[in-house]
Amino acid sequence: xxxxxxxxxxxxxxxxxxxxxxxxxxxxxxxxxxxxxxxxxxxxxxxxxxxxxxxxxxxxxxxxxxxxxxxxxxxxxxxxxxxxxxxxxxxxxxxxxxxxxxxxxxxxxxxxxxxxxxxxxxxxxxxxxxxxxxxxxxxxxxxxxxxxxxxxxxxxxxxxxxxxxxxxxxxxxxxxxxxxxxxxxxxxxxxxxxxxxxxxxxxxxxxxxxxxxxxxxxxxxxxxxxxxxxxxxxxxxxxxxxxxxxxxxxxxxxxxxxxxxxxxxxxxxxxxxxxxxxxxxxxxxxxxxxxxxxxxxxxxxxxxxxxxxxxxxxxxxxxxxxxxxxxxxxxxxxxxxxxxxxxxxxxxxxxxxxxxxxxxxxxxxxxxxxxxxxxxxxxxxxxxxxxxxxxxxxxxxxxxxxxxxxxxxxxxxxxxxxxxxxxxxxxxxxxxxxxxxxxxxxxxxxxxxxxxxxxxxxxxxxxxxxxxxxxxxxxxxxxxxxxxxxxxxxxxxxxxxxxxxxxxxxx
Ligand SMILES: [Zn+2]
Numbered sequence: 472x473x474x475x476x477x478x479x480x481x482x483x484x485x486x487x488x489x490x491x492x493x494x495x496x497x498x499x500x501x502x503x504x505x506x507x508x509x510x511x512x513x514x515x516x517x518x519x520x521x522x523x524x525x526x527x528x529x530x531x532x533x534x535x536x537x538x539x540x541x542x543x544x545x546x547x548x549x550x551x552x553x554x555x556x557x558x559x560x561x562x563x564x565x566x567x568x569x570x571x572x573x574x575x576x577x578x579x580x581x582x583x584x585x586x587x588x589x590x591x592x593x594x595x596x597x598x599x600x601x602x603x604x605x606x607x608x609x610x611x612x613x614x615x616x617x618x619x620x621x622x623x624x625x626x627x628x629x630x631x632x633x634x635x636x637x638x639x640x641x642x643x644x645x646x647x648x649x650x651x652x653x654x655x656x657x658x659x660x661x662x663x664x665x666x667x668x669x670x671x672x673x674x675x676x677x678x679x680x681x682x683x684x685x686x687x688x689x690x691x692x693x694x695x696x697x698x699x700x701x702x703x704x705x706x707x708x709x710x711x712x713x714x715x716x717x718x719x720x721x722x723x724x725x726x727x728x729x730x731x732x733x734x735x736x737x738x739x740x741x742x743x744x745x746x747x748x749x750x751x752x753x754x755x756x757x758x759x760x761x762x763x764x765x766x767x768x769x770x771x772x773x774x775x776x777x778x779x780x781x782x783x784x785x786x787x788x789x790x791x792x793x794x795x796x797x798x799x800x801x802x803x804x805x806x807x808x809x810x811x812x813x814x815x816x817x818x819x820x821x822x823x824x825x826x827x828x829x830x831x832x833x834x835x836x837x838x839x840x841x842x843x844x845x846x847x848x849x850x851x852x853x854x855x856x857x858x859x860x861x862x863x864x865x866x867x868x869x870x871x872x873x874x875x876x877x878x879x880x881x882x883x884x885x886x887x888x889x890x891x892x893x894x895x896x897x898x899x900x901x902x903x904x905x906x907x908x909x910x911x912x913x914x915x916x917x918x919x920x921x922x923x924x925x926x927x928x929x930x931x932x933x934x935x936x937x938x939x940x941x942x943x944x945x946x947x948x949x950x951x952x953x954x955x956x957x958x959x960x961x962x963x964x965x966x967x968x969x970x971x972x973x974x975x976x977x978x
Contacts, residue, residue: 493517566595573605582612599625600632607639616643634663638670650677666697679894679901684716710740711902715893717749730756737766742773744906745891748782760786764801771802775811776906778891792823810836810876817848826855841869842876879904 496516505512514522542557573588586609593602603622610619620643626636641656657674661667671694678687691708694700700708717732730753736743737750747770754763767783770776783802790798796819806812813832820829829852836845850866879888886897887909895903 496520562595566592566598569595570601570605573609577605577608577612580612582609585609586613600629604632604635619643634660634667637663641670641673645673650680653677654681661693665693668694668697668699671697671699676899676901679712679715680899682715682894684712684893688712688716707740707743708902710736710743710746711893713739714743714746714749717753718745718893729753737770741766741769744770744774744776744778748778751779751782752785755782755785768801768805771805774906775802775806775809775815777811777815780811780815792819795819796823810840814844814848817852821848821851821855824855826852829855841873843870843873844876846870846873874908877906877908880907880909885910 499516505514539557569588569592573585573592576582576585576588585605589602589605589609593599593606596602603625607619607622607626610616610622620640623636623639623643626632626639628636637656637660641653641660644650644653644656654674654677657670657677660670661674664670671690675687675690675694678684678690688709691700691705691712695702695705713732714736717729717736733746733749733753736746740746747766751763751766754760754766763786764783767779771779780799780802783799784795787795787798796816799815799819803812803816813834813836816832817829820826820832829848833845833848833852837849846866846869850863850870853866854863879891880886881888881895881897881900882903882905883895883900884898884903886895888896888904891904894901
């Protein structure tokens with residue numbers, strides 16, 4: 472408001488000053504006398520000012536014509552660019568305008584407009600390093616992968632734009648699912664720009680997917696050096712990779728090197744359950760039960776986990792069930808209220824046939840947070856105490872419809888996986904599996920509940936109900952497989968027969 476007022480005032484003042492100047496000039500006597508070719512011209516004061524203005528205009532036009540003339544002369548003398556250079560100046564201006572319009576169109580998602588502007592700018596500017604980039608992006612937006620790919624190849628040939636070209640082709644290969652080529656291109660791109668964070672991530676992802684653990688570890692180190700990764704995250708991921716190196720061959724025969732990798736992984740991240748279990752097994756293999764016990768206790772302090780208990784049982788495979796309960800107190804006294812601790816204690820007591828103690832160990836788990844495993848243990852306890860088949864089947868039926876408790880769940884896609892791995896098998900993200908209770912309890916679906924009377928009926932007919940997998944249950948997403956009972960109880964007492972057989976002998 473104030474500004475507009477000021478502008479109006481200034482305008483009025485300028486008009487007033489001009490009028491005053493004109494009046495002053497007209498009132499002034501005298502003027503300019505010009506003699507040309509013997510004729511004398513006398514100009515009044517106002518006329519002389521106007522004449523001066525005209526003169527300036529004429530001189531400007533003269534110089535414009537002169538430059539054109541000079542350019543034409545050069546052109547005639549054989550310098551072809553001289554004339555075009557004269558016109559190029561406006562051409563360049565229009566070229567940059569087209570480039571700017573193209574960028575704007577790209578940003579607003581108008582692929583076709585961007586492509587048209589890019590083509591125009593390409594013609595006007597003749598600067599491929601600038602326009603090719605726009606052409607490639609516009610082609611990608613229009614879904615013209617062929618054109619985009621051709622343009623990226625052109626970018627690769629220029630030193631200044633090589634990285635952009637390689638990255639463009641790499642992204643295309645990724646989209647096509649050609650991981651092998653994409654990995655090589657990512658390596659190439661990183662050779663040009665070693666600290667490029669996005670490419671490092673892509674390469675790391677591809678390396679872990681391809682199980683190239685050695686390569687992945689060096690990429691991870693590069694990420695740390697470039698400052699893209701906090702040191703604690705680096706340590707944990709490095710441990711996961713070291714563990715993966717160990718895991719690959721540990722399945723068949725563990726060499727000393729693999730054992731060292733497992734121990735190293737445990738040292739890097741002592742709370743990583745699979746690393747602790749594997750490192751403990753490596754020490755057991757070497758005949759060193761003490762460090763094995765120490766590692767498992769340390770990991771159990773962070774998180775009680777069945778894998779740790781299994782590895783702990785392997786330290787002394789030939790002990791009696793009573794000896795085992797006694798030795799396990801090293802673990803069970805650390806987190807006595809933890810669900811896992813209670814379940815393990817109950818399992819151990821069932822194996823030792825101390826069913827009242829097993830019931831005590833479970834405590835209120837069954838009422839408060841029971842999962843399939845707790846119900847199954849209850850069935851075993853009831854059977855051991857001589858309850859009727861109906862009671863036992865009641866618990867097993869409950870187990871069938873109960874959630875399965877904590878499992879390895881991917882933090883990224885929430886997929887549930889039977890075994891820990893460095894890479895999610897579903898979404899291929901790296902180091903996303905954590906031991907937790909799934910958010911959506913994968914209890915038996917409607918069919919499972921529906922089939923329950925049939926299943927319970929079928930249990931009556933079979934002698935070994937726990938070993939009979941039910942086809943109906945297998946159809947569910949995460950079936951409560953009766954075999955789980957076997958798997959979960961077995962490693963703690965490899966020397967003893969399965970529960971059901973034992974119990975049968977008794978009854
Ligand atoms: Zn996942």
